[in-house]
Amino acid sequence: MNKKKSEDSDSSQVYTTGSKSDEQKLIESAQNGNKSAFGKLIRLHQKRLFRFVYGLLNSFDMTEDIVQETFVKAFQKIQTFKTGYAFYPWIATIARNLSFNLIQREEKKESLDKLTEVGFDPSSTDISALDKLLDDENRKRLYKAILALPVKYRTVFTLRHFEKMDYAEIASYLKIPPGTVDSRLHRARQMLLDAVKDLL
Amino acid sequence: MEHQFFLDRLSAYFDNELKNEEHVIVHQHIEGCEECKKQLLELEKLENLISSNSELSENDYWEQSAQKIESAINKNTESETIPVTKQLSSSSIWWKLTGVAASLVLVAIFAFEQKDTNDELLKDNIKSPVNVYQKDIEESIPVIVDTATDENLSVGAIELQDKELSGRQIEIQTIETEQTSPAAAKPVDKLLPKQKQKIKTEPKKSESTKVKEEDIVSFDEQLSKYAPDIGKPVEKLRSSPKKTKMKGSYKTTSSFSETLQQSLDSNISTSADKTKLDYWWRKVFIYSEQLEMQQKKNSVRYLKSAKSDTSNKKAELSHSDKNLLYKQLFEAYYNIAILTTDSTEEKQAVDFLTKYSVSVGNSYNVYALRFLELYKTERSKQKFEKE
Numbered sequence: 206m207n208k209k210k211s212e213d214s215d216s217s218q219v220y221t222t223g224s225k226s227d228e229q230k231l232i233e234s235a236q237n238g239n240k241s242a243f244g245k246l247i248r249l250h251q252k253r254l255f256r257f258v259y260g261l262l263n264s265f266d267m268t269e270d271i272v273q274e275t276f277v278k279a280f281q282k283i284q285t286f287k288t289g290y291a292f293y294p295w296i297a298t299i300a301r302n303l304s305f306n307l308i309q310r311e312e313k314k315e316s317l318d319k320l321t322e323v324g325f326d327p328s329s330t331d332i333s334a335l336d337k338l339l340d341d342e343n344r345k346r347l348y349k350a351i352l353a354l355p356v357k358y359r360t361v362f363t364l365r366h367f368e369k370m371d372y373a374e375i376a377s378y379l380k381i382p383p384g385t386v387d388s389r390l391h392r393a394r395q396m397l398l399d400a401v402k403d404l405l
Numbered sequence: 406m407e408h409q410f411f412l413d414r415l416s417a418y419f420d421n422e423l424k425n426e427e428h429v430i431v432h433q434h435i436e437g438c439e440e441c442k443k444q445l446l447e448l449e450k451l452e453n454l455i456s457s458n459s460e461l462s463e464n465d466y467w468e469q470s471a472q473k474i475e476s477a478i479n480k481n482t483e484s485e486t487i488p489v490t491k492q493l494s495s496s497s498i499w500w501k502l503t504g505v506a507a508s509l510v511l512v513a514i515f516a517f518e519q520k521d522t523n524d525e526l527l528k529d530n531i532k533s534p535v536n537v538y539q540k541d542i543e544e545s546i547p548v549i550v551d552t553a554t555d556e557n558l559s560v561g562a563i564e565l566q567d568k569e570l571s572g573r574q575i576e577i578q579t580i581e582t583e584q585t586s587p588a589a590a591k592p593v594d595k596l597l598p599k600q601k602q603k604i605k606t607e608p609k610k611s612e613s614t615k616v617k618e619e620d621i622v623s624f625d626e627q628l629s630k631y632a633p634d635i636g637k638p639v640e641k642l643r644s645s646p647k648k649t650k651m652k653g654s655y656k657t658t659s660s661f662s663e664t665l666q667q668s669l670d671s672n673i674s675t676s677a678d679k680t681k682l683d684y685w686w687r688k689v690f691i692y693s694e695q696l697e698m699q700q701k702k703n704s705v706r707y708l709k710s711a712k713s714d715t716s717n718k719k720a721e722l723s724h725s726d727k728n729l730l731y732k733q734l735f736e737a738y739y740n741i742a743i744l745t746t747d748s749t750e751e752k753q754a755v756d757f758l759t760k761y762s763v764s765v766g767n768s769y770n771v772y773a774l775r776f777l778e779l780y781k782t783e784r785s786k787q788k789f790e791k792e
Contacts, residue, residue, distance in 0.1 A: 240478065243478070244471065247471045247475065248467070251474070252461050272470070273474050273477050276474045277477050277478050280478045280481075281481070338461045339461060340462045343458060344458045347455070347459070367459060371422065372417070372420070390420075391416035405447065
């Protein structure tokens, strides 16, 4: 079986062993109350986290709020973080929970199932916000196409391409059957191919 | 139809997510199918496009964002880790005073609550109220400690418990006896110097059960020092129908004008009373902390509409409660401005009131304005009297 699952899986999600990485040192320092060490962790992961949350919410303002809240919460709970594990999956989980809670609180959707079924779609993508995040026209086109995907496709796509999760992980993350992940990802890719064909 | 089946599997095939047998079958089909090969190639190109373009740009935004997050963390940790008492910890006297004041505020609130709930009981036991309320007081002690929001505050309350016990007993007795003998409810400023002196020598626990006329009067003064709203005659308290319930430990039973009048009544008589000043400062700290905590909770806007989350809803103050907190804060500052002899302190208090009275858009600003006006009237009155 020549599956390349292990290659696709994000290295940050794997339990890290061996010598202490720079990140581990920063985490330990932050656990001792060093705010500047935590500042470095913020700078290390905020972009990726932003992209992930933005993919889920498709709202620049909400994403900013969630990312900030995530780091604030992470700093509050940094003592509970198990050293030896990678930092990003931990904050991504916090951000994920906050995002879903936000959606529920905003009463757009009542449950996670509904989120993934119907989704949380603002009326239109805030294109002007993309200027802050991207300077390349092609990238802007690509992001515009991604953000224009219906949420049930966009969520699966984000988790697969940005978070490098495999189907089983996505399925358990969104509480949907793996077969549904397959079909949604397939559909998302088809839609994207149509939208950015000239860029290929 | 069969071809469509394979087309639908291509995405999973590309991701190596098909089961072994299925993977082999799809692979065999692709070998002989040009359209599937083409489709697979497009998927690969898309993957390359995404992986080479999915990174967000490196620009100033991220540094600004990181700084914003850091300042949010700083704000959060400051407001969380520095409790009010710790801000004052440089002086041990301050610490003790805050403990005393906070305990008394809490005691007063509980005494008040019990008086409310036990109104009928109070009537029935008018001849022998001591036993009833002694029991109530004893029961209320652990509750007081529990209600203290600050850890240090509760420690302070425990330490001072024995010392204050006698005071508490007298406090309740006084409220009841006032009902039986209206003469006892004298204004503070009419007290004889002898009676005032008595406060310092008494009370001892064993003596507290014996209710004497002198004790009652002296307690009246003692109580008015710490909680001018509370030591009022029972009739007066009953006559005020408005009862605004706070979420938290704070309660008030008087309307705005009554509160003002009570504050005036209790404050004019003694100026520059250090203990009283401390009481009002303590109030300022407590209310400021409450407001700050509330602000923190509302900092992320979506928490406001947390209908599904009942714990958040509980923790959130209603609009009127927030107004009340501000009103009490203004009242405390007003009293500080009146009582203090320190010009800096006075300026600070007046500035606070001025700041809120001039800004528009909040319904509580009107309270600030009214307290400011009252302060000015009071000051000119005092000047006039001096002349």
